[in-house]
Structures are given as structure tokens and as C-alpha cells.
Amino acid sequence: MPTVLIIDDNAAVAIALEVLFSLHDIDALRAASPEEGLALLERSRVDLVIQDMNFSADTTSGEEGEQLFREIRRRYPDLPVILLTAWTHLDAAVGLVKSGAADYLSKPWNDNRLIATVTNLIELGQANRALAQRVKQERRQRHELEENFDLRGMVWSDPATERVLHLACQVARADVPVLISGPNGTGKERIAEIIQANSAVRDGPFVVLNCGALPSELIEAELFGADAGAYTGASKAREGKFEAADGGTLFLDEIGNLPLAGQMKLLRVLETGRFERLGSNRERQVKVRVISATNADLAAMIRAGTFREDLFYRLNLIELRLAPLAARPGDILPLANSFLAGGKQLAPAAEAALLAHGWPGNVRELKNVMARASLLAAGPVINAADLGLPASAAPALDAEPDRDTIAQALSRAHGVVAQAAADLGLSRQALYRRMERLGIARAG
Structure with missing residues (x-):
């Protein structure tokens, strides 16, 4: 049950307020002087204060109330305070509201309006405290991540990204395959780098193969190597990515593009650590940590017969899902600022335009937009027009209410x-x- 502290030397006023609050399931504490009120605040949990502006007999200046308010604000800057005023010190109350008082009420007050104001302020205060607690927890978690793990310069602020980072660091030391899923341009390779940097093979090589950037007939040769004459144009033996990654990590991006024959060989390597180069019968042995990534729906590909179910479950022992950039808006401005060049800064309208844009190209698109804006902006401040985003992405500034x-x-x-x-x-x-x-x- 919320608690209100009433600081008023008029017992009749305090009792009337106490009865009013009791009818609305609000506890009330009473103090007859500023000193007693401050003492109660020290030993009691209070959600809101209602204070008078005068406490000494024959005093109407409101100075005592102002001093009390400023002392409460100094000690408890987030505690809402409502001022009880008379016409003689209304100007002082208005001035204190401008200094941070939650509201003021003239005597005699309207019960309905008072209850509505108090209820709104208490609910707002509870929401703010919950938010502050969450922010404190997120800061603590971020500090622990930055202190205990190598994050490879990762820039983030959104809780969704932080959850992925926590899981990535948690599984980094486990010698198990990891599948990173998410749309193109979301930063899957950076997550793979973080896993490698915090793994038992951090000092080994980190080798990348984008399975979607090669013709299907060359992917197997890239993965497993080839002896001379294994295919047209193979004039000499070549080492594959698995051999290059021996003792380290192999990151297979766009794993859904691997042909079925290559999938079968990949499954064997994951299970035994053994493979043969194309055109060779000699078996080779490697110790490689495999991290794969995909933007495809592998489950749908399994149903369509284009991806092996046994390989999927072998790769998918741990899955990390990276959300699209638009679904983690807390990352947008920190990333945008990290991409700025030449000491340039974003104008508020540019920040609003960045937050309003849908980012179909995710982080990769944001990086390109900031690089272009840094180059083309005439001065040190980047405005919304410099971003080159669709006009609909830059919301009009709200007009001042008339x-x-x-x-x-x-x-x-x-x-x-x-x-x-x-x-x-x-x-x-x-x-x-x-x-x-x-x-x-x-x-x-």
C-alpha cells in the first residue's frame, strides 16, 4: 500500500487528509513540523509528501515551506512533493513547481482532484523506481561484461543485444558448435569474433567462409581443400578452411547455402574431426571450433529437403538469435555515433530521423548512411537532410500546443x-x- 507523508501544523487539515486517503487505500503519516517530517522521512518508506507552506504562527510568507521543500529535494531528489498553499503565498508555490515540486493545491482543495493527482504521482514514482532499478541492473551487467570478457569493441545499449552478448560469453568456453541466426547485416560475424576471443582457442586462427559468396561447386574445395587436378583449373594442391582453422575457430556464414554433398562432409567433420580434400583419399585430422550463421529458415529448408536435419541439430546445439536493428532501438544512436567520422555530431532532428527509420539493411545500412553523411555534411553538425533517408523517416517536430x-x-x-x-x-x-x-x- 502506498504511503503519503502529510507535513502540516494544522491538525484538522492533517486529519482530513488522512481520512480522505484511507478511503482510497493510501496510508498516511502525519508530522506537525518540518523537523518532525524530515525525521519521519529518514525512518519510513514514503511515496509522496504533502507539505504546508507556513508553520509558525502569524507567518504567511511561505519561506518555511520553501526551506522545507528545498531540504526534501536535496535529500530525496526523486520524491514527489505537493505544496498546500493559500493565496498569500501562491507565487512562491508556483516558483517551487518550476524548481521541481510535483504540484500545488490551494486551500480548500478539491478531494477528487487531490486523489487523482496523488494517485498519478504515486504510479509515476513507482514506474520511475522500477525503471531506475532496471537501469541500475543493466549497468551492473554491462560492467561485468566489459570487465570479464573481451567484447572486440562491440557497441551496444539495447537490452536485447546485451542478452545475446551474455549468452555468447557464457557459451564461449564450451567446446560446442554455435549457430547464430538473424537477418543480413545484424552483426553475426562480430558475435562469432566475441565467442572466439573468449574461448579456449582464443590464440588460434579465426577463419571466415561466406558460403553465400561462392558458387556451390567451389564451396567444398574452399572448406576441405583440393588436390591438384581435382577439378578444372586446380593446377596445384590447395589448403581448405578447415586446415587453416586447425587449433582455432571456423566461422561459416550463410550456412544454408552449403550444398547437400558439402553438408554431409561437414557433418562428418563435426562428428569425427576427419575429412579428405577433393580428389584425395588421404584422411586428415583437425581440431576446429565451428560457429555457423544463417539468415535463412533452416527448419523450412529441412522440410523442403534442401538442408540435412541431422546437420541442423549438430550445428544448433546452442543458438544465438540476433534481432533486426529496428527491433533493438537502443543500439541505433550509439552505433550511429561510433560510425561518425571527423568529430561530427548528430543534430536532434537527425537522431529522431535515425530512430524513425526502419533499417531494412540493419547495422550495415546504418554504417553506410553515417559514412555518407560524415562525408557530405557541410559543417560539424549532421542534420536530418544529410542522412539521405526517406522523408517519412524524419518525423515532423511536434508543434507547441496552443x-x-x-x-x-x-x-x-x-x-x-x-x-x-x-x-x-x-x-x-x-x-x-x-x-x-x-x-x-x-x-x-
Whole structure:
């Protein structure tokens, strides 16, 4: 149950508020002075404070309330504070709202509006605390990753990417095949490099073969090597990727392009470590960690008879799934900034355009966009137009709400400024500034 601390020297006010809150399942603590209120805050869990502006007899300046508010803000910067005001110190309360107070209420208050304001602020505070806890946990996990593993300069911020990194580092030392799946351009090779860098064979070679970049008739020769005369044009013996990767890691990208004959030989190597070069009967022995990657639906290929099911399960002992860049938006701006050249910076509108774009080409497309923008931008700041993205990717900046829009939002929120601000996509302080500039009076 949430708890509100009422700091007011008027016992009748405190009791009335306490009864009101009890009817809405909100606990209330009472303090008759600033000193007592601060002491309660030290030993009690409080979700929100409601404080008066004056505590001494015959004092109406509001200075005591201002001092109390600033002390609460100093000690508990995230704790929402609602000010109870009288007309004599309304200006002081408005000034404190601009300094970070959650809201102010004139005496006598409206019960419904007070409960709505308190409920909104408590829910917002709980959400903020949960977010802060999650951010703290993510920072701790990131620190542990960076301290304990070689991440090969990986740039990321999105939790989805961090989960893949955690799993990649966790399985790196296990001598098992790993399959990395995900669309083209998502960074599958970088994940393979991280697995290699943290494996027991980190000092061995890291050999890459893109099975989709070669004609099918040459893939086997690339993998297993060939003796002279094994095929047309093979004038001398050549070493294959498995031999080159002996004692290290072989990364097979676009494994779905491997022909069935090559799949059968690959399965044998994975099971025994043995193979023959094309055109040779001599068996060779290697010790290689195989990491494969695919952007294809291997399960559908198995159903179609174009990929061996036994090889799939041999490769798929551990699968790491990399999401498209658009599905991990937290990575977009850190990656974009890492790709910038010449000390250039992104304008806010450019950042918005990057976040709005769908990135069908994933990280590879982002890298190309930033390289082009770095080259073509006239000055040190890259604007949205410099990115060359479709016009629809750059959302128009929201116009400042006019007087009628603000009045309608306040009406819908029954005068609760916090709710109206949320509806308008503004902070309470920003809404107060607009109301003051437009001469919109706040209901008492």
C-alpha cells in the first residue's frame, strides 16, 4: 500500500487528509513540523509528501515551506512533493513547481482532484523506481561484461543485444558448435569474433567462409581443400578452411547455402574431426571450433529437403538469435555515433530521423548512411537532410500546443496539471510555463 507523508501544523487539515486517503487505500503519516517530517522521512518508506507552506504562527510568507521543500529535494531528489498553499503565498508555490515540486493545491482543495493527482504521482514514482532499478541492473551487467570478457569493441545499449552478448560469453568456453541466426547485416560475424576471443582457442586462427559468396561447386574445395587436378583449373594442391582453422575457430556464414554433398562432409567433420580434400583419399585430422550463421529458415529448408536435419541439430546445439536493428532501438544512436567520422555530431532532428527509420539493411545500412553523411555534411553538425533517408523517416517536430489545446487537456484532466501534461507529452514544468505565457489561469 502506498504511503503519503502529510507535513502540516494544522491538525484538522492533517486529519482530513488522512481520512480522505484511507478511503482510497493510501496510508498516511502525519508530522506537525518540518523537523518532525524530515525525521519521519529518514525512518519510513514514503511515496509522496504533502507539505504546508507556513508553520509558525502569524507567518504567511511561505519561506518555511520553501526551506522545507528545498531540504526534501536535496535529500530525496526523486520524491514527489505537493505544496498546500493559500493565496498569500501562491507565487512562491508556483516558483517551487518550476524548481521541481510535483504540484500545488490551494486551500480548500478539491478531494477528487487531490486523489487523482496523488494517485498519478504515486504510479509515476513507482514506474520511475522500477525503471531506475532496471537501469541500475543493466549497468551492473554491462560492467561485468566489459570487465570479464573481451567484447572486440562491440557497441551496444539495447537490452536485447546485451542478452545475446551474455549468452555468447557464457557459451564461449564450451567446446560446442554455435549457430547464430538473424537477418543480413545484424552483426553475426562480430558475435562469432566475441565467442572466439573468449574461448579456449582464443590464440588460434579465426577463419571466415561466406558460403553465400561462392558458387556451390567451389564451396567444398574452399572448406576441405583440393588436390591438384581435382577439378578444372586446380593446377596445384590447395589448403581448405578447415586446415587453416586447425587449433582455432571456423566461422561459416550463410550456412544454408552449403550444398547437400558439402553438408554431409561437414557433418562428418563435426562428428569425427576427419575429412579428405577433393580428389584425395588421404584422411586428415583437425581440431576446429565451428560457429555457423544463417539468415535463412533452416527448419523450412529441412522440410523442403534442401538442408540435412541431422546437420541442423549438430550445428544448433546452442543458438544465438540476433534481432533486426529496428527491433533493438537502443543500439541505433550509439552505433550511429561510433560510425561518425571527423568529430561530427548528430543534430536532434537527425537522431529522431535515425530512430524513425526502419533499417531494412540493419547495422550495415546504418554504417553506410553515417559514412555518407560524415562525408557530405557541410559543417560539424549532421542534420536530418544529410542522412539521405526517406522523408517519412524524419518525423515532423511536434508543434507547441496552443491555448485551446491546453485548455481542452486541462478540462479532460479535471484540472489535474500532471495528467494534462502527460496527455500533451509535456513535463509539468513545461506546461506551467506555457500556461503562464498564454495567460491560462489554474483552477484553485
